[in-house]
Amino acid sequence: MTDERLMPVSSLRRAMIRPELGAICGVILVFAFFLMVAGDSGMFAPAGFQNWLVVSAQFAIIAVGACLLMIAGEFDLSVGSMIGFAGVIAAILTVQWGWPAWLAILVTFAVCIGLGAINGLLVIRTGLPSFIVTLAFLYILRGLTIWLSILTTRQTIIGGVREAAEGDWLAALFGGVIFKGFFQWLGDVGLIDTFTRGARAGQPVVEGVPMLIVWAIGLIIFGHWLLAKTRFGNWIFASGGDAQAARYVGVPVNRVKVLMFMFTAFCATVFAMCQVMEFGSAAADRGLLKEFEAIICVVIGGALLTGGYGSVIGAALGALIFGVVQQGLFFAGAESSLFRVFLGTILILAVIMNTYIRRLITGER
């Protein structure tokens, strides 16, 4: 009963119809472009490498959360505000209240994940679009952050976190680097440059792999595994693809969605903790516009805004494109405001391409 009019689908075309296709092409294009215009600027030397990798990793951390949430059929516009909020809470607890850093970090995670759950429950209970509910939280959290910060310290920047967190085991998971010895060895044998003067003379220019990158890679692997390989991942697709059909076969759609809101909040908090440890301070305006950047990474990565389709690997590639272009324009000496122009353009292109791919998959004839 197979339809003999059905053309055999070539394996090439089959390989092409996948969410990551656009992002893979994008990565190739972006690298080719910057190798040409900024190849000798140091962008592809070890220190330059680290520079754009760190920026890409920042995008990737929040993109993984946004990706799973979008595939589950929802948005979270409060990610940026959550980043500012988490940082300020952790800083107040350690610096102002004198809590040990590990306790402050754990409490911050608990509070933020709890807020993520409230986001999710509100969306589920009210039946309102998550766009509206989380837009409200975008304002509420940002306002609370500034108010709390000024209330406790009379300013919107809280410093002294690095000193307060010195030697803390949990804080070390968010700041600092790993594989220090390996990079020292790379420097010693001359594979990467070493500082020739100053206090750090003899040390390699790249100290090690920043924890930020470790978190990004960890979250990407976890997110991809969860989505593509597990039963829960199938429920994520189903919840976003058609919630009613999913409910009918017994998928706990509400639980899936609330958990994804919590995971998004977790990712935002990881981002915030890494940033606080890196800068040694928290500021109430951190994370501005991050929610949109995360969503753009996810869309460049091939996910559909309507839910039910996408890939974590794609979102990670979207984050890589983002980081390379943002830093690449800097290395190429271009006007950095052009970055926004690029973003808008690539967003439109990605959405057009995704719509086309969707038509190929669903065979909307």
Next chain:
Amino acid sequence: MTAPIIEMRNIEKHFGPVIALGGVSFDVRPGECHCLLGDNGAGKSTFIKTMSGVHKPSRGTMVVEGQEVVFDSPRDAMAAGIATVYQDLAMIPLMSVTRNFWMGREPEKGFGPFKTIDFAKANEVTMREMARMGINLREPEQAVGTLSGGERQTVAIARAVYFGAKVLILDEPTSALGVRQTANVLATIDQVRKAGIGIVFITHNVRHAMAVGDRFTVLNRGKTLGTAVRGEITAEALQDLMAGGQELAVLESSLGGTV
């Protein structure tokens, strides 16, 4: 004659002042296809939603394998072996056939928190069950969206059968299909019936019903006019009952017998 798997006795369903069902009795036996016919708005969907646990009857009793039951949710009905294939929300087009087939009941391998879907098994079973229904998939990873409407119905039917349905309710499975796809779905119904499953086939197309039905019950404005057995009733008589007898007779004479 075998005993019915499910028996609905004098089912009434009121939506506020609207009496959608005014005392309908109906039963299904293993290995038979019992057609439920009726015009639009006759109450067919309301009736099978009662049977599948979506609605609770306002009055009347349901008996499954000799035991009186009350379903609080579709899950209860599914646990009792009553599977429903709704025309519109059966499948998720962007997901693969395998992912759809196993949705909510994915087979797993591995230990503790590291369990993953056993895709080798899932794909193999999906291909086999679809082949049994006469559909040879190109590959189990192909998206359901690439299948025709009839093939989608068949995935849903194959899924229900594989997961142990005793009664399979099909709500207008053929109403949106072309001739050839309809033939395929009717063939699938025949196949499922031979496996000993009782089928409730809802349609407003008399020809589709006559093609596979063993018994026929006609609903008209929330009431049943009794059940007829195959061979004891003609297509014309069924058509007549559906439209409420008298009215159609008048209409038919004015149209010169073209209805």
